[in-house]
Amino acid sequence: MRLSPASLDKLIPEVARYAYDRDAQSVGIVHFGIGAFHRAHQAWYTDAALNAGDRNWLITGISLRSRAVACQLNPQSGLYSVTERSGNGERTRIVGSVRNVMPAGSMKVPVARLLAADSTRIASFTITEKGYCRSADGSLDFAxxxxxxxxxLLAHGLRQRCDAGLGGLTLLSCDNLSENGRQLEQLMGQYLRRHDPDLVPWFENECACPTSMVDRIVPATTNQDRIRLTSTIGILDEAAVMTEPFSQWVIEDRFAAGRPTWDAVGAQIVADVAPYETAKLRMLNGAHSALAYLGLEHGHDYVHQAVGDREIRPLVERLMREEAASTISAAPGQDLDTYASSLLERFANPALNHRLIQIAMDGSQKIPQRWLETLAVRGAAGADSPAILTALCAWLRHVRGDVRKVDDPLAGELAGAWSTHGEVGIIDAVFGESGLVGGPWWPTQDDRVFVAKVLPAFGQVQDQLRPA
Incomplete structure (x- = not known):
């Protein structure tokens, strides 16, 4: 039996479920990119807000790439389960906040009508960096x-709202693009100036594009996961999502026409998202990358194995608590040491099986924000960063490509740099004035001496953390 409103009474009692009347609610949010992350994050928060008494914030999802999610959710009337996994077991909840999914295809007219509906107040997005269509200089790639x-799709919907005399929408990005709200506002403005310039003043005056920071680990659901869940809860859920207990959502307080009370169910509504975004990049993402490259060298496959390695964990703790945290101007109430402890607890969760090789992908695109910014800030203050430099050496050995295939857009260039420059010149070939990887940090002489010592072999991480 498949999950649906009619089969809810067949679930085992331990499965939590929504308590509001879905049929009495209207759609208030149109979400583009309704994948597993959205279902475990924004839709999950919205379900909690509806369950706490909010009304008329149901979600219609727009599936941009394929019909797969529509085929999963629509036969289930939008219902799906979120299962949180930890070392202490699992807990499952049925989420009711998604009304339906419109599949990819030729859908300009129906999507525009949905955006122009009087009840719609938020258009939200989980589209990854590629979906923003940015060129190399950050402007809109019109092609x-x-x-x-x-x-x-947005331009047609906003034009219809304007012509109907309706107010604007909140355009809410829910992905990992840095300063995603500011970026979307700029790019949308560029698109309108070319295609509908008369709409630009209305867009600028009536719409809002808040920045948000999202965080939750959501591995891809496997067939084995679905089979196991079915045997546990008694019903087949084709749209099931597996995730961790932790979730974080920090949103700039900038809305055009109201919002769900997400802050009453765990989200943070703040004046400035930047400190939280910086902490995530430099502490969480920085530690993740260190775990990936050092863990792979130690023969580990998963994050929880790497953080449990007594040679690697001291480096990761120093990276977060001493090196990265010292470069962040924390917001009021933002406790970076507590944040580091929560990250270590998440990394140690054995139930998620978060693969290191996935985190290791595209390192040349990630480490400028994750490591190089921290190195630059600390270097300017005269502080050394042995934890990050040790991780940087592991990444350099990784991209040499003589142990495993390197999944990186600069894989060929990085292998060529190793072939041409070897250990003596690789750091300048990659990070120097004309290096392959751009960023705010250039290696100092002390950095070069440290790398020359650590680069030839992994050695003992703890040795690299002791002062000379």
């Missing part, structure tokens, strides 16, 4: 945007 993107 990509005009060939099929969120901008075309």
């Amino acid at each position: 990509l945007a005009d060939s099929g993107s969120i901008y075309r």
Whole structure:
């Protein structure tokens, strides 16, 4: 039996479920990119807000790439389960906040009508960096945007709202693009100035594009996961999501037409998202990358194995608590030491099986924000960063490519740099004035001496953390 409103009474009593009348609610949110992360995050928060008494914030999802999610959710009337896994077991909840999914395809007119509906107040997005159609300099790539993107759909919907005399929408990004709200506002403005310039003043005056920071680990659901869940709860859920107990959502307090009371169910509504975003990049993501490259060298496959390694854990703790945290101007009430402790607890969760090789992908695109910014800030203050430099050496050995295939857009160039420059010149070839990886940090002479010592072999991490 498949999950649906009619089969809810067949669930085992231990499965939590929504308590509001879905049929009495209208759609208030149109979400683009309704994958597993959205279902475990924004839709999950919205379900909690509806369960706490909010009304008329149901979600219609727009599936941009395939019909798969529509085929999973629509036969279930939008219902799905979220299962939180930890070392202490699992708990499952049925989420009711998604009304339906519109599949990918030629859907400009129906999506525009949905955006122009009087009840719609928020258009939200989980589209990854590629979906923003940015060119190398950060401006809008019109060739990509005009060939099929969120901008075309939004422009038609916003035009209909304006012509009908309705107010604007909140355009809420829910992904990992840095300063995603500011970026979306700029790119949408560029699109409108070319395609509908008369709409630009209305967009600027009536719409809002808040920045948000999202965080939750959501591994891909496997067939084995679905089979196991079915045997546990008694019903088949084709749209099941597996995740960790932790979740974080920090949103800039900038809305055009109201919002759900997400802050009453765990989200943070703040004046400035930047300190939280910086902490995530430099502490969480920085530690993740260190675990990936050092863990792979130690023969580990998963994050929980790497953080449990007594040679690696001291480095990761120093990276977060001493090196990264010292570069962050914390917001009021933002406790970075407590944040580091929560990250270590999450990393140690054995139930998620978060693969190191996935985190190791595209390192040349990630480490400028995750490591190089911290190195630059600490270097300017005269402080050394042995934990990050040790991790950087592990990444350099990784991209040499003589142990495993390197999944990186600069894989060929990095292997060529190793072949040409070897250990003596690799750090300048990669990070120097004309290096392959751009960023705010250039290695100092002390950095070069440290790398020359650590680079040839992994050695003992703890040795690298002792002062000379």
